[in-house]
Amino acid sequence: MNPKIIASGILRAISILLGVALLFYFLYKIQSVIVYIAIAAVVALIGRPIVIFLRRRLKFKNTLAVIVTMVLMVGLIIGLISMFVPLLVKQGQNLSLLNIEELQLNIENLYREVIDYFAINDIDIEKTIKESNLLSGLDFGAIPNFLNSLIGTLGSFSIGFFSVVFISFFFLKDSKLFEDSIMVLIPDNKESRLRKSMNKIKDLLSRYFVGLVFQILILFVIYTIVLLVFGIENAVVIAFLCALLNLIPYIGPLVGGFLMLLLTMTSNLGQDFSSVILPKTIYVMIGFIIGQLIDNFFSQPFIFSSSVKSHPLEIFLVIIIGGLLFGVVGMIVAVPSYTAIKVILKEFLAENKIVRSLTKDL
Secondary structure (H helix, E strand, C coil): HHHHHHHHHHHHHHHHHHHHHHHHHHHHHHHHHHHHHHHHHHHHHHHHHHHHHHHCCCCCCHHHHHHHHHHHHHHHHHHHHHHHHHHHHHHHHHCCCCCCCHHHHHHHHHHHHHHHHHCCCCCCCCHHHHHCCCCCCCCCCCEEEEEEHHHHHHHHHHHHHHHHHHHHHHHHHHHHHHHHHHCCCCCCHHHHHHHHHHHHHHHHHHHHHHHHHHHHHHHHHHHHHHHHHCCCHHHHHHHHHHHHHHHHHHHHHHHHHHHHHHHHHHHHCCCCHHHHHHHHHHHHHHHHHHHHHHHHHHHHHHHHHHHHHHHHHHHHHHHHHHHHHHHHHHHHHHHHHHHHHHHHHEEEEECCCCHHHHHCCC
């Protein structure tokens, strides 16, 4: 074989590898920008039905419809922040001025009451807890430091927030902006079919994300009612956090349940365990379970069946596979990614028997 051809092939391979490495390095360096674009795309998909409603029903011009939609969405976010931040700041001030020794003493008293309660029922868990060094491992002095570092992140959060708002505005104003940027990489003979697929994907994902908003809202209302009925402090904040955790499939509800249990118990520190803390915690957890049952058997099936047109078992398997491959992030993006793949496969491989079976409802 000609040495020049071999050398040329080696140089070409090295150039390709070097180009790929530089591309990944570049993407790594601008990962925050990629995250902003991804979040803005989700916001645009959520706001898209509002823009369409304003344009078609109320006869708004496109720019005005987008401005009104962005004002509504930003107003909603600011309203949530204005509702939650004062409560969080108040708790932060309380913790920063807190007598750490008194807090540790209260938690140790709660721990002792739990041990005594289980000892009555011949359940010896004190040895296990002591061996785990649970209380000795807690650093209560780190709480104020954590709050200070949390405040330090507000600057970067504000930059990200305004970046997402700016990008979302143009995604909504020119709905084909993102689409046209992709079409540059697609051959001319495939453009029409891909545009059709992307329009279908936008419709399905818009309905899916709007459905998720309603899912969180339903859980938020249920949790808030339960916590308020049993007099738990900061009920709105706890309910919002636990409802928001449901965005993480399967793992989120478990974390939310543990968080609600822990905050319910700590909000009643100093009171009798057997007559106050334990009954309240049990009642709150029953309310949490009821909310989860409503979500699992009514909210989620309705969202999946009416938005992404997929069977619940199909969704379950996709989420599990996404979690195994990419962790928690994979579980969150599994359903939108799978929906987009299904639409594209239907458009380009409609003759395939497997594709026909998976996409028959699209």
